Amino acid sequence: MTGQNWVGRPMPRREDRRFLTGAGRFTDDIALDGQAHAVVLRAPHAHARIAGIDAAAARAAPGVLLVLTADDIAGELTGPIPSYTDTPPFDVGRRGDGPPADGSQFPLATDRVRYLGEAVALVVAETAAAAQDAAALVEVDYQPLPAVMTLDQALSADAPGLWDDAPDNVSFEWQGGDAAATADAFANAAHVTRLELVNTGW
Numbered sequence: 001m002t003g004q005n006w007v008g009r010p011m012p013r014r015e016d017r018r019f020l021t022g023a024g025r026f027t028d029d030i031a032l033d034g035q036a037h038a039v040v041l042r043a044p045h046a047h048a049r050i051a052g053i054d055a056a057a058a059r060a061a062p063g064v065l066l067v068l069t070a071d072d073i074a075g076e077l078t079g080p081i082p083s084y085t086d087t088p089p090f091d092v093g094r095r096g097d098g099p100p101a102d103g104s105q106f107p108l109a110t111d112r113v114r115y116l117g118e119a120v121a122l123v124v125a126e127t128a129a130a131a132q133d134a135a136a137l138v139e140v141d142y143q144p145l146p147a148v149m150t151l152d153q154a155l156s157a158d159a160p161g162l163w164d165d166a167p168d169n170v171s172f173e174w175q176g177g178d179a180a181a182t183a184d185a186f187a188n189a190a191h192v193t194r195l196e197l198v199n200t201g202w
Contacts, residue, residue, distance in 0.1 A: 036065055036124050036125065036126060037124070037125055037126070037127055037128040037130075037131045038122060038123065038124045038131060039122075039123045039125075039128070039131040039132050039134075039135040040119045040121070040122055040123075040135075041119070041120050041121040041122070041123065041135045041138050041140075042117040042118060042119055042120060043109065043113035043115075043116065043117060043118045043119075043120050043140075043142070044116070044142075045113055045116065045142055045144050045145075045147075046113075046115060046116045046147035046149075047112070047113065047114060047115075047144070047145040047146065047147035047160065047162070048112060048113050048142040048143055048144045048145055049111065049112040049142070049143040049145060050109060050110070050111060050112055050113065050120070050140060050141070050142065050143075051141040051142070051143050052140075052141040053069050053071075053120070053121065053138065053139070053140050053141070054138070054139040054140075054141075055067045055069060055121060055137075055138050055139075057137040057138075057139070058121075058123055058134040058135065058137040058138045059134075061125075061130065061133060061134040061137055062130060063125045063126040063127055063130030063131075063134075064123065064124070064125045064130060064131075064134045065124045065125055065126065066122075066123070066124040067121065067122070067123050067124075067134065067138070068108065068121065068122045069108060069120070069121050070106060070107075070108040070109060070110045070120075073107065073108065077106070077107075079104075080104035080105055080106050081105045081106065081107065083102050083103065083105065085099075085100040085101070085102045085171070085172065086099070086100070086102070092172050092173075092174040093172055093174075094170065094172055094173055100171055100172035101163055101165045101166030101170070101171040101172070102165065103162065103163040103165075103166065103171065104163075107119065108120060108121065108122065112145070113142075114162045120138075120140055121135070121138050121140075123135045123138070145160060146160040147160065148160065148169075151198065154169045155168070155169060155170070
């Protein structure tokens with residue numbers, strides 16, 4: 001692809017014919033002998049403490065092969081999912097040379113859920129329908145906690161904190177370039193436009 005400029009060029013789609021003629025193949029189309037199906041039970045709250053989980057009814061449901069909660073896999077894990085906050089080039093840290101927050105994300109929520117849709121339990125069954133039905137039988141005792149929906153709310157003085165090592169809800173901060181030259185450029189610009197950008201990928 002060296003020397004090629006793909007930006008702005010029309011890219012003909014080659015896959016449409018099979019999709020339009022019903023010949024597309026998706027993950028849900030796979031059917032193998034002895035195949036099992038999994039359903040993830042997800043949190044209906046943006047922030048809540050988990051007071052308890054009762055999965056007995058789900059485990060006893062027809063066709064169920066396995067039901068897992070955080071307690072069931074605690075002894076199998078060596079730690080949380082790596083966040084790479086201490087791995088170059090992501091180890092930018094905080095201003096003042098403080099370490100970045102490392103919000104410990106586990107495959108299944110432990111003491112509380114910290115975002116809408118966080119995985120709480122995993123159900124495996126002989127069919128997709130059986131897994132869905134059993135997941136609905138898992139009883140989770142949620143104690144809703146205050147949540148924030150915007151960046152400004154998260155940075156306010158009275159905002160609820162999600163992680164013990166980030167009581168101000170700031171994981172890391174970084175800056176680069178020539179601050180003086182940047183300030184001079186703005187000061188001498190013929191026109192300055194200010195706008196707020198929200199990056200939902202972080």
